[in-house]
Amino acid sequence: MGYNIFRNDRVGKPGGGVLLAVKQHIKCREILNKTTRNNEVIAVEIETQTFKSILISSIYVPPTAKIDLSILHELYNINNNCIIVGDLNATLQLMGSRKTNARGKQLQELIKEGFIECVDDDSTTFEKNDYEEKLDWILASQPLISFISNVETHLTIGTLSGHKPLTFDIPTGVQPKPTSPRISLNFKAAKWSKFRIKLDQQLMLWNNDGRFDSTLDIEEYTSFITNSIMVATQEAIPPTQQMNTSYTLSEASKNLIKLKHQAYRRWKKAGNNMDKHQYYNYKVLLTNSLRNDRRNNLNKLMSSLCQKKMYSDAVW
Template structure:
């Protein structure tokens, strides 16, 4: 069983200590809006980190942190039509690896369907989590916005689907909405369990961290004979 966490954090360096204190038990951590600059080093204790940083512009950026004992490799690091993404493949005890991706879509951008096709074409056993700034009626929101309608179009294609969960993931004052999503191909989607939202990190962020479990059967790295 692998436990995963997705967070929109606005500034990962500002909230690093709280992130580690609350979520270091999770095997994979997806972070949107890290605000990391490409020249800045960043580490999380016990994790290998993979980043897609913006160049020359503030905001955005995505990161995946994978526990060091899990075998994985980066397979995708690209921004497609302002949709920022990073993806790794997790080796498993079976013949088929799993692709895990973190995606951030700014509120001024469109959801780029080609990005999701690219990720699926790399590995059709995939989980995509992120802040898509997409709202869907009766799935944590009162109405569908423009990106929500694009998300509906994506889901209608049938190669990927979302968790059937109507909990909001963003809360500010009296406004609640679902902006953060867990998408997956079958049969992985049916194996995802224990989906939960958590209190926000930082007082003004508004995004609730999402956590879930998936029985991927990930391979562990062999330890050095000296250990």
């Protein structure tokens, strides 16, 4: 079975260009093909049973260019069920790189906007001599990103160095998760005295002379309490404007990043199996350490909402 080929070739210069190959039995159409601010983009829309259609895009950003964020917004506006993959030449320390470069900072800001997320995988995707880095990214909107699985980084094809192929699975026959009814609230900006006053006002509306003679009466009272809290919350606690996806790396993670890159350089320079073993060992340890950093960040957030703080004099 053959493929339908969609390509955006670089004109007048060698190298570069992007291409998408879609199996012929899949209904698809090209919806975007352009180069802007040296960002080379190709995008197709494929039909699926679950999501009606999915936008898949490939993008290349040269090392000397910046990410044209307007392109990513344009792709999302065309179809908010989108997967964007490619070499962005963006490095993020939070993903195990030695530093966050300018394009990495752009990527961070994009993720903070909340409409697109990156697959949580810190495997390096490029290697050359004693240099290795994660430059290639898989970005996707919700709920698509929750269905992406089996992300793998493979050996370079036909060469000893360069970009490593990335593969992943995304089933299109499963039912998407429903949109969560939960609202993200900015508790740091909450006006707790206003919350208490509004809650008291709402609770005063209840008829205290009433009796609870049946389960229906109990359910009615429970709904009243819930609605009172919701009204007070809407009055005093603003919703979160953006996702907080950044956190502080622990000293352990910073040290493991350094040790991993040092072991990699020694391995590539001398070809010593001991250095190779150390490199992969540090890589596993770093993945676990970054996961712990994210967990600790979540625990700190939850502890800021602990019962002691909620019942402090400053609140009530």
